[in-house]
Amino acid sequence: MRRHADYRQLIRDVLRDAAGPLTADDLRTALVETGIGIATVYRHLKAGLHDGDFVSVELPDGPLRFESASRPHHHYFACTRCEKVFDVEGDLDGIERLVPTGFELNDHEVILSGLCRDCVSSYEREC
Amino acid sequence: MRRHADYRQLIRDVLRDAAGPLTADDLRTALVETGIGIATVYRHLKAGLHDGDFVSVELPDGPLRFESASRPHHHYFACTRCEKVFDVEGDLDGIERLVPTGFELNDHEVILSGLCRDCVSSYEREC
DNA sequence: GTCGTTGCAAAGATTTTGCATTACC
DNA sequence: GGTAATGCAAAATCTTTGCAACGAC
Numbered sequence: 001m002r003r004h005a006d007y008r009q010l011i012r013d014v015l016r017d018a019a020g021p022l023t024a025d026d027l028r029t030a031l032v033e034t035g036i037g038i039a040t041v042y043r044h045l046k047a048g049l050h051d052g053d054f055v056s057v058e059l060p061d062g063p064l065r066f067e068s069a070s071r072p073h074h075h076y077f078a079c080t081r082c083e084k085v086f087d088v089e090g091d092l093d094g095i096e097r098l099v100p101t102g103f104e105l106n107d108h109e110v111i112l113s114g115l116c117r118d119c120v121s122s123y124e125r126e127c
Numbered sequence: 128m129r130r131h132a133d134y135r136q137l138i139r140d141v142l143r144d145a146a147g148p149l150t151a152d153d154l155r156t157a158l159v160e161t162g163i164g165i166a167t168v169y170r171h172l173k174a175g176l177h178d179g180d181f182v183s184v185e186l187p188d189g190p191l192r193f194e195s196a197s198r199p200h201h202h203y204f205a206c207t208r209c210e211k212v213f214d215v216e217g218d219l220d221g222i223e224r225l226v227p228t229g230f231e232l233n234d235h236e237v238i239l240s241g242l243c244r245d246c247v248s249s250y251e252r253e254c
Numbered sequence: 255g256t257c258g259t260t261g262c263a264a265a266g267a268t269t270t271t272g273c274a275t276t277a278c279c
Numbered sequence: 280g281g282t283a284a285t286g287c288a289a290a291a292t293c294t295t296t297g298c299a300a301c302g303a304c
Binding site for chain 1: 228234238
């Protein structure tokens with residue numbers, strides 16, 4: 001089996017092409033043909049976070065997810081039924097207004113939750 | 128040692144008086160004199176989440192935190208230096224605008240991050 | 255006595271680390 | 280050969296679960 005592939009670049013590629021943030025195990029699965037181990041995935045993710053290649057997103061009730069830092073600013077919609085996570089375009093106004101006096105704002109994250117389109121549809125069918 | 132105290136109520140009391148969201152272990156520590164076990168803390172938190180007594184907040188790089196559901200709607204400021212979490216008053220406009228067509232929004236969460244007042248001060252002193 | 259609650263410990267799930275081995279140059 | 284990266288497995292951390300014992304009534 002091939003070893004010492006450019007795993008960092010492979011992880012970058014997978015994250016760049018993903019529709020939303022991925023877990024470490026999602027990445028290992030995507031790269032399973034290379035034989036990458038989960039420890040190596042975590043090591044590259046951690047190094048990439050430090051280097052600014054990736055950002056991490058913590059969502060309710062799930063493992064940490066990662067995505068490419070180069071994606072345009074966006075937020076998330078977490079479906080409480082199917083547990084999928086969707087990227088959401090756009091941003092909010094007035095964020096600075098929330099920051100307490102003397103605090104220094106560096107980043108922000110908005111997580112919407114509810115039902116995604118598919119789950120709204122299947123819920124309506126069931127009732 | 129006293130057993131079968133009204134642990135749910137004790138947990139409610141601690142969360143009601145807290146300055147921000149607490150971890151399960153914070154709660155066990157706060158109630159250590161009662162001899163409560165961590166499993167019981169988690170069991171009441173889980174039941175209370177289901178009953179709508181508590182809400183959970185997942186913040187970057189830390190265990191799940193909990194707070195009273197009865198607190199007025201607010202958001203969080205997570206200091207990246209001292210890792211404390213502060214409640215933030217107020218809310219944002221235009222959240223509905225972000226929701227993709229066909230999705231049903233039930234909740235949202237805003238997590239600001241940066242430096243808290245104390246860390247801004249000590250950072251300035253150091254430089 | 256019955257039923258629900260509890261503590262403890264074990265199990266799960268996720269993430270990190272130690273270490274010998276391997277690949278690259 | 281020397282250096283850095285890797286896989287495996289153990290450890291660490293956080294959370295859940297099984298179960299026997301206990302308390303409330």
